[in-house]
Structures are given as C-alpha cells and as structure tokens.
Amino acid sequence: MKKLFLDIYYVWVKELKRIFKDEATLILFFLVPFVYPLLYTSIYTNEVVREVKVVAVDDSRSSLAREFVRKVDATADVEIIGYATDMEEAEEAMRRKDAYGILYIPEDFSRKLHTQQQTQVMVYADMSSILFYKNMLLSATEVSLDMGTDIRINTVGYGTQAQDKSTAQAVANEWVTLYNPRSGFAGFLIPAVLVLIIQQTLLLGISTIIGTHNDKKTHTIASRLRIGKNVNAFRFTVGKALAYVLIYMFISVWIFRVVPYLFRLPQMGDPVTIGVFIFPFLLAATFFSMTLSYFCSQREFSMLLFVFTGVIFLFLSGVSWPWDAIPAPLKGIAYIIPSTPGIHGFIKINTMGATFQDVMPEFITLWIHAGVYCLTATLMYLWWIKNMAKKIGVVRTSQPLAL
Amino acid sequence: MKVRAGIRLVFSRECKRIPSSKVCIWGIVIAPILSMIILLGMMRNGLPQQIPIAVVDYDNSSTSRTLIRQLDAFPKTNVKFKSLSFREARIKMEKMEIFAILTIPKDFAREAVSGDRPKLVYYTNNSFLISGSLLFQDLKIISTLAAASVGLQTGVAKGYTEGQLMPIVRPISVEAHPLGNPWLNYSVYLNNMFLPGILQLIVMIFTISGFGAEVKSGNGRKLLRMSGSSIFRTIAGKLLPYTILYTIIALLMTSVLYHYNGFPLNSGFLPMFFGYFLLIIASQGFGLILLAAFKNYRFSVSIACLVCMIAFSLSGFSFPGQAMHPSLYALSFILPLKHFFLIYVDQALNGISIGYSMYHYAALLGFLFLSVFFFGRIRKFLERNVYES
Structure with a gap:
C-alpha cells in the first residue's frame, strides 16, 4: 500500500518537473487558459444588440404613419436613420450597409385605419445576423400592439375606464427570462466555452508532451521503466494524471470563479458545489486527453489533430442547438465526451443555481468517464510503449497490469 | 523552362508527401468531412423541434x-x-x-x-x-x-x-420579410459560416506545418535548392498541391450546402466559389505571414489556432460585429473569415450585384499579396534550417 502511494508520488513529481521545463506546455497549461477566457468574453461583453439601423419608407405620408415610425425609433432596439423616397432608394441603402432593414408603410395605412380595416406594415430585415431580424420584428410588433390598442379603444371603447382597459387587452401576459435576465450572449455562451477551454487545453498540452517524447525518442525516459522504481502502467498513468489535475485545480479557480465575476456573468452557484462537481470533470478530461494523446506522433501535431474538435464538442454539448433537438446517435457520441456532462453540470450549478442533487446524473457520469478513460489511457500507454520499443529495437517486457 | 522545372519538382514531391502523411489525411480530408456530417446532421431540421x-x-x-x-x-x-x-x-x-x-x-x-x-x-x-x-x-x-x-x-x-x-x-399587423433566409433556418445561418471557419483553420495550420515540418526534419535548405534557390518557386510549388486539395474540399462543401441542402444561393455559383477560393488563398497567405513573423513552427501554429478559434466569434455571424467594442470590430477586418462572411451575406443571402462585394474580394486577395513581403523572412527561416534551439 505504501509502495502504491510512493510510486504515484514519484511519477507525479517527475511529470510536474517536465511540465515546468517546457515552454510549449507552459503556454498551453497556463497562458492560454489565462488569456483566452478574457479575450473571448470581451467579444460578447456588450451582450445585447441595440439601435439596429433601419430606413423607413412612408408611402402613406400621414400623421399616423409618422407616429408609427417615431415610436419604432424610440424603442431601444431599433434606430430609424431616416426616410427614403421609395423602396429602390431604401434597398440601395441596405446594399451600401447604411441600414440593415427597411420599415415600409403602405399608401393605404392611414385610410384603412380610419375605415376600420386591418392594415399592415412591412419589415424587411437583413439576415446577416438573426439578432437584427429579432430586434426589428419585436420593436415593430410592440409598437403595432401599442398603437392598435389606442385605436381599438377609440373604435369600441365607450364604457368606463376599466372596460376600456379590458378592451385594450383581455388577457395580459408577461415574459420572465430566468437565469440570464438580460438575455445576453455572454451569459449564454461563455459558461460552455469556459468548460471547453479546460478540456481542450488539457488535450493539446498532454498531446504535446507525448509528441515531444516521440520526437526526441525519449519514450523510454518517459516510461515507467526509467523511473527505476518498477512502477506499473496503471500507477504510472494515475501519477501523471494527478500532476495535470493539480495544475488545473488552480486554473479552475481562475476560469470558473474569477472570470465570470470579472465580466459580471450570472453566478448563482455555491462555490463548494462547483468545486466538488469540477473535480471528477478534471479527472475525466485528463484521462480522456491522455487516451487521445498517444495518437500524437509529433510535438506540433497536437494542434493539427485536435483543435477543430473544439467547435464540434461545443455544438455537441447542446448549448446553442437545443440538446433535445439533437438526433439520438449524435447525443450518444456527445455523451462519451467529458465536456458534455461537464458543461451541463456547470451551467446548472453556476447559471441556474442548481443544488448538488440536481447534477447527480452528470456527477456520476463524470466519475464513470474518469474510470473508463483511466483504463483506456493505461492501455493506450502500453500500446504506445510497445510500439516504440519495436521501432527502436529496445525490447523490454512490459510488466503485468497489477494494482 | 528552368523556372517550371523548379516549381514542378517541389510540386510533385509535395504531391507524394501529402497522401503518405497520416496527419494530413486526418487533418485536411477527414476533419472537414467529419465536421460537415456532424454539424449538418445535427441541424438537419433547420429549426429545433419539440x-x-x-x-x-x-x-x-x-x-x-x-x-x-x-x-x-x-x-x-x-x-x-x-x-x-x-x-x-x-x-x-x-x-x-x-x-x-x-x-x-x-x-x-x-x-x-x-x-x-x-x-x-x-x-x-x-x-x-x-x-x-x-x-x-x-x-x-x-x-x-x-x-x-x-x-x-x-x-x-x-x-x-x-x-x-x-x-x-389587431388594427395594425406586422408582416416580416427576412431577406434571403425566409425560413429562419438556423442550419443555414450557422453552417454556412462554421464550415468555412473550419476550412480557414485547417488551411492556416497546414500551411505553417508544411514549411515547419521541412525545417524540423532538416530539409529546409534542400527544399530551397530543389527550386533553384528561388523562394517564390519554393512557396508556389509547395502550396499549390494544397490549394488544389482545399479547392476540392470547398467544392464538396458548396455542393453539400447549396445543392443537397438547398441553402440560399441567390447570386449563382460563381461568386460564392470565388469567395471560397479566395478564402483558401487568403488563409494560406495569412499562415505564411504568421510563420514569417515568429519563425517558430510550433508557436506560429499555436497563434494560428488562437486566431482561427477567435474568428468564429469575431467575424460576427453569431453576435453582430457592430455591437462589439469598436476596437474589436475594427480588429475583425484582419481576419479572412470576416471578409468571406460579408461576401456570403451579399452574394449568397442577398444576391446583390457583385460590385458591392468587390472590396472584400480584393481584401482577401490582399492577404496573399501582403504575404509576398514576408517571403524574404521565410527564405531565411528555411536557410537557417534550425528547429527549436
């Protein structure tokens, strides 16, 4: 038993020294997790889009039409940059990117309202961002309901003030945005990105270490055999993993607590719960990365092989595309990647203030990941060392896998 | 004649290197196809249902x-x-x-x-x-x-x-016309940009690794000599096979996006094809600039990864650039993907005259021309032929 801990300790110290000696691993384990969240969050720091530029075309030229345009301009989401004489001129403004939408008021707008017919306004939106469309539609709809109410009261309102009110709107409604009250982009995307940064930098860093061993043909040094303590492959894998996990415990404090605080992102979770939850995630992500790292045959290949997976893992986690709308086979793939339960759990605790019981399924999944990937990492290590030994002709029988 | 021979020699050598490299096959061929299958498969309904x-x-x-x-x-x-x-x-x-x-x-x-x-x-x-x-x-x-x-x-x-x-x-009703994407299809909205974004990443990192790997294996000088010591011929011969390969992948992407999925392509095929082609060339130029700037294989690739991953957000198709901090908005224009995005909006979505996009086509071409100024540094990098001292 004492030997077990001593073995793990030896490997752990060796690996830590190795990490601090190489500039590449220092960049991937420290600099990137430090800088990247800041860079990324600052892009979304404004959170919401305001004052989308819209040009108005008023064929009605009536006071009601002008009132409509003025009220749309007054909303926070849309800014009317001016009137165009006709649609052709308005379209030209859009082509020149002076405006991102057109508000068209037809010639019969005022006449129809006065003769109690339903009238229409048209909104043409540039679809380069769906947020432009959303802003224009919501503002125009809001104003149309608002003005419509006044008009309706004028038409049928003849009762008391209370009756007028119910004529205005028989059923009221209210929208409450939970957990991300400003409906901001950062509050929605960044928590997932933070979790992914942890997993992907681990993947890149550990792969770089293995790639370097391959380059320098130092795999015998990298292996358990050189440590001289007769360490078996399992203890060796665990010892190395604990070195990475230790570093990432410190990184996690920065990424999961300080960064959301700095940018005032929703942060409802209990720090202890987050800590307890993140620990198996770090283990799972580490063993996952170690498993894949043995495919990295050169120092620089980590990036060529794995960087693009970040985009795919982000989508598979079901943050932007709703989890329930993901086809079942892809869901299956998504759930064997530690970032998926990691992101789900972190969002639940951090953004939605869930308790530990609520994230139990994710917590257990992560422990299973940790266990399974620990085993695969050990097997991959044995495969790697055997392959390498064959390549350079050093034949050393690997020791039995004993705990 | 000698000029041709120089380029041809490097070119044919590279053509043999690509298929024999597992990393190239995984990174250049399998990665974009895999991304395409997963992302398009995930969003095949266009809008999330149920x-x-x-x-x-x-x-x-x-x-x-x-x-x-x-x-x-x-x-x-x-x-x-x-x-x-x-x-x-x-x-x-x-x-x-x-x-x-x-x-x-x-x-x-x-x-x-x-x-x-x-x-x-x-x-x-x-x-x-x-x-x-x-x-x-x-x-x-x-x-x-x-x-x-x-x-x-x-x-x-x-x-x-x-x-x-x-x-x-309801006295006044509002009729909305989302131009170019009338179904408000999220797949159109995201995949039309995520796939080129992945393409940009791949092109950039493999451009750098192409030269980095030569120096790493000590072949920098040999490569220069093969093309008669002309850095221009070296770079052209070295990059051309990749340009062809990326163009084939871009054709695959356009056919899957615009033909099989029927995504909007209001300008016709050619403007978007040129957009893809220039994105590839611009990314190759960008990769060369990064390599020349740092003269370190690993570090240049790291920076390229950083730039390309940021580009997904910075080019402004998820969150519009105009709403970002003005300095970040300005910064986004140094990314090839940003110009590609603006071309895509004008051509594929809005289908307006190609004249309005000329500036962005020119900008993409500009990345390539700009890289020419860095050729001298790349020559030095190859001549020095020293991998991470």
Missing part, C-alpha cells in the same frame, strides 16, 4: 386546456408536463428537462370574459438563449391568441361580425 416545456395550470378549465392543446400543436413546442406545481416545474427546469414554464392563473377563463384581465406568465430558460427565444415566440403567440379569442367572444356578444372584428382586435 423543445420540452411545462404548463402549470391552476385554472384547469376547458379554456385553459384548449390553450395548452393549441400550444402543444406548435412544431417547436412540446408540452411535456401538464400537472406539476410551480416548484416541481422549476426543479425540472434546473435539471434541464424543460426549457420554459407557462403559468395559467386560477379562474383564468372566468376573469378573462368578465374583464378582470388575468395574466399569463411564461418563464424561459435563457441560459440556453436559442431555446429560450424560440419558445418565447410560441408563448407570445399563444398569449396574444388567447387575448384575441376572448376579445372575439366579447365582440361577438356586442354584435360585431367576425369580419369587423379582426381589425378591432
């Missing part, structure tokens, strides 16, 4: 049940729970089993008719912004419909005909 929600119905009248049935009939919404307390529903929300809660107050039906203005309150989980806003649309419509149907009932009671009533219930 997002689960809960309704907390304190009224439990025939009116409220009709309301729930109507809501359930919307394709986007799936009323998964109907008989929970609010507390239970909220716990379900925290477990991510549902993404919105609609509460119908007690005596809803009675109060609506008697003019007491009951209130429908809906809660959406906006830590999932897309689900949240999609459900908001359905819930808003159903609430407006509820108001309208009550309005109709009272109106009919007052003796108006139905033809007279619609203008009274």
Whole structure:
C-alpha cells in the first residue's frame, strides 16, 4: 500500500518537473487558459444588440404613419436613420450597409385605419445576423400592439375606464427570462466555452508532451521503466494524471470563479458545489486527453489533430442547438465526451443555481468517464510503449497490469 | 523552362508527401468531412423541434386546456408536463428537462370574459438563449391568441361580425420579410459560416506545418535548392498541391450546402466559389505571414489556432460585429473569415450585384499579396534550417 502511494508520488513529481521545463506546455497549461477566457468574453461583453439601423419608407405620408415610425425609433432596439423616397432608394441603402432593414408603410395605412380595416406594415430585415431580424420584428410588433390598442379603444371603447382597459387587452401576459435576465450572449455562451477551454487545453498540452517524447525518442525516459522504481502502467498513468489535475485545480479557480465575476456573468452557484462537481470533470478530461494523446506522433501535431474538435464538442454539448433537438446517435457520441456532462453540470450549478442533487446524473457520469478513460489511457500507454520499443529495437517486457 | 522545372519538382514531391502523411489525411480530408456530417446532421431540421416545456395550470378549465392543446400543436413546442406545481416545474427546469414554464392563473377563463384581465406568465430558460427565444415566440403567440379569442367572444356578444372584428382586435399587423433566409433556418445561418471557419483553420495550420515540418526534419535548405534557390518557386510549388486539395474540399462543401441542402444561393455559383477560393488563398497567405513573423513552427501554429478559434466569434455571424467594442470590430477586418462572411451575406443571402462585394474580394486577395513581403523572412527561416534551439 505504501509502495502504491510512493510510486504515484514519484511519477507525479517527475511529470510536474517536465511540465515546468517546457515552454510549449507552459503556454498551453497556463497562458492560454489565462488569456483566452478574457479575450473571448470581451467579444460578447456588450451582450445585447441595440439601435439596429433601419430606413423607413412612408408611402402613406400621414400623421399616423409618422407616429408609427417615431415610436419604432424610440424603442431601444431599433434606430430609424431616416426616410427614403421609395423602396429602390431604401434597398440601395441596405446594399451600401447604411441600414440593415427597411420599415415600409403602405399608401393605404392611414385610410384603412380610419375605415376600420386591418392594415399592415412591412419589415424587411437583413439576415446577416438573426439578432437584427429579432430586434426589428419585436420593436415593430410592440409598437403595432401599442398603437392598435389606442385605436381599438377609440373604435369600441365607450364604457368606463376599466372596460376600456379590458378592451385594450383581455388577457395580459408577461415574459420572465430566468437565469440570464438580460438575455445576453455572454451569459449564454461563455459558461460552455469556459468548460471547453479546460478540456481542450488539457488535450493539446498532454498531446504535446507525448509528441515531444516521440520526437526526441525519449519514450523510454518517459516510461515507467526509467523511473527505476518498477512502477506499473496503471500507477504510472494515475501519477501523471494527478500532476495535470493539480495544475488545473488552480486554473479552475481562475476560469470558473474569477472570470465570470470579472465580466459580471450570472453566478448563482455555491462555490463548494462547483468545486466538488469540477473535480471528477478534471479527472475525466485528463484521462480522456491522455487516451487521445498517444495518437500524437509529433510535438506540433497536437494542434493539427485536435483543435477543430473544439467547435464540434461545443455544438455537441447542446448549448446553442437545443440538446433535445439533437438526433439520438449524435447525443450518444456527445455523451462519451467529458465536456458534455461537464458543461451541463456547470451551467446548472453556476447559471441556474442548481443544488448538488440536481447534477447527480452528470456527477456520476463524470466519475464513470474518469474510470473508463483511466483504463483506456493505461492501455493506450502500453500500446504506445510497445510500439516504440519495436521501432527502436529496445525490447523490454512490459510488466503485468497489477494494482 | 528552368523556372517550371523548379516549381514542378517541389510540386510533385509535395504531391507524394501529402497522401503518405497520416496527419494530413486526418487533418485536411477527414476533419472537414467529419465536421460537415456532424454539424449538418445535427441541424438537419433547420429549426429545433419539440423543445420540452411545462404548463402549470391552476385554472384547469376547458379554456385553459384548449390553450395548452393549441400550444402543444406548435412544431417547436412540446408540452411535456401538464400537472406539476410551480416548484416541481422549476426543479425540472434546473435539471434541464424543460426549457420554459407557462403559468395559467386560477379562474383564468372566468376573469378573462368578465374583464378582470388575468395574466399569463411564461418563464424561459435563457441560459440556453436559442431555446429560450424560440419558445418565447410560441408563448407570445399563444398569449396574444388567447387575448384575441376572448376579445372575439366579447365582440361577438356586442354584435360585431367576425369580419369587423379582426381589425378591432389587431388594427395594425406586422408582416416580416427576412431577406434571403425566409425560413429562419438556423442550419443555414450557422453552417454556412462554421464550415468555412473550419476550412480557414485547417488551411492556416497546414500551411505553417508544411514549411515547419521541412525545417524540423532538416530539409529546409534542400527544399530551397530543389527550386533553384528561388523562394517564390519554393512557396508556389509547395502550396499549390494544397490549394488544389482545399479547392476540392470547398467544392464538396458548396455542393453539400447549396445543392443537397438547398441553402440560399441567390447570386449563382460563381461568386460564392470565388469567395471560397479566395478564402483558401487568403488563409494560406495569412499562415505564411504568421510563420514569417515568429519563425517558430510550433508557436506560429499555436497563434494560428488562437486566431482561427477567435474568428468564429469575431467575424460576427453569431453576435453582430457592430455591437462589439469598436476596437474589436475594427480588429475583425484582419481576419479572412470576416471578409468571406460579408461576401456570403451579399452574394449568397442577398444576391446583390457583385460590385458591392468587390472590396472584400480584393481584401482577401490582399492577404496573399501582403504575404509576398514576408517571403524574404521565410527564405531565411528555411536557410537557417534550425528547429527549436
């Protein structure tokens, strides 16, 4: 038993020294997790889009039409940059990117309202961002309901003030945005990105270490055999993993607590719960990365092989595309990647203030990941060392896998 | 003749190197295809369907049940729970089993008719912004419909005909025309840019690794000599096989996006094809510039990765550039992907005259021309032929 801990300790110290000696691993384990969240969050720091530029075309030229345009301009989401004489001129403004939408008021707008017919306004939106469309539609709809109410009261309102009110709107409604009250982009995307940064930098860093061993043909040094303590492959894998996990415990404090605080992102979770939850995630992500790292045959290949997976893992986690709308086979793939339960759990605790019981399924999944990937990492290590030994002709029988 | 021979020698050598490298096959061929299958497969419905929600119905009248049935009939919404307390529903929300809660107050039906203005309150989980806003649309419509149907009932009671009533219930209606993407299809919106974004990443890192690997294996000088010591011929011969390979991949992407998925392509094929082709060339130029700037294989690749991953956000197709900090907005124009995005919006989505996009085509070409100024440094890098001292 004492030997077990001593073995793990030896490997752990060796690996830590190795990490601090190489500039590449220092960049991937420290600099990137430090800088990247800041860079990324600052892009979304404004959170919401305001004052989308819209040009108005008023064929009605009536006071009601002008009132409509003025009220749309007054909303926070849309800014009317001016009137165009006709649609052709308005379209030209859009082509020149002076405006991102057109508000068209037809010639019969005022006449129809006065003769109690339903009238229409048209909104043409540039679809380069769906947020432009959303802003224009919501503002125009809001104003149309608002003005419509006044008009309706004028038409049928003849009762008391209370009756007028119910004529205005028989059923009221209210929208409450939970957990991300400003409906901001950062509050929605960044928590997932933070979790992914942890997993992907681990993947890149550990792969770089293995790639370097391959380059320098130092795999015998990298292996358990050189440590001289007769360490078996399992203890060796665990010892190395604990070195990475230790570093990432410190990184996690920065990424999961300080960064959301700095940018005032929703942060409802209990720090202890987050800590307890993140620990198996770090283990799972580490063993996952170690498993894949043995495919990295050169120092620089980590990036060529794995960087693009970040985009795919982000989508598979079901943050932007709703989890329930993901086809079942892809869901299956998504759930064997530690970032998926990691992101789900972190969002639940951090953004939605869930308790530990609520994230139990994710917590257990992560422990299973940790266990399974620990085993695969050990097997991959044995495969790697055997392959390498064959390549350079050093034949050393690997020791039995004993705990 | 000698010029041709120089390029040809490097070119044919590179053509043999690519298929024999596992990393190239994985990174250049398999990675984009895999991304395409996963991303397009995931969003094959265009809009998310059947997002689960809960309704907390304190009224439990025939009116409220009709309301729930109507809501359930919307394709986007799936009323998964109907008989929970609010507390239970909220716990379900925290477990991510549902993404919105609609509460119908007690005596809803009675109060609506008697003019007491009951209130429908809906809660959406906006830590999932897309689900949240999609459900908001359905819930808003159903609430407006509820108001309208009550309005109709009272109106009919007052003796108006139905033809007279619609203008009274909603005097001004808004007709929306989302230009270019009338189905508001999220797959159009995301995949049209995510796939080129992945392409940009791949092109950049493999351009750098092409030269980096030569120096690493000590072949920098040999490569220069093969092309008669002309850095121009070296670079042309070295990069051309990749340009051809990337163009084939771009053709695959365009055919899958525009043909098989029928995504909008209002300008016709050529403007977008040139867009893709210039994106490839611009990214190759960008990669050369990064390599020349740092003269370190590994570090240049790291910076390229950083730039390309940031580009997904910075080019502004998820969150518009105009809403970012002005300095970040300005910075986004040094990315090839940003110019590609603006070309895509004008050409594929809006289908306006190609003249309006000329500046961006020129900018993409500019990345290549700019890289020419760095050729001298790349020559030095190859000549020095030293891998990480």
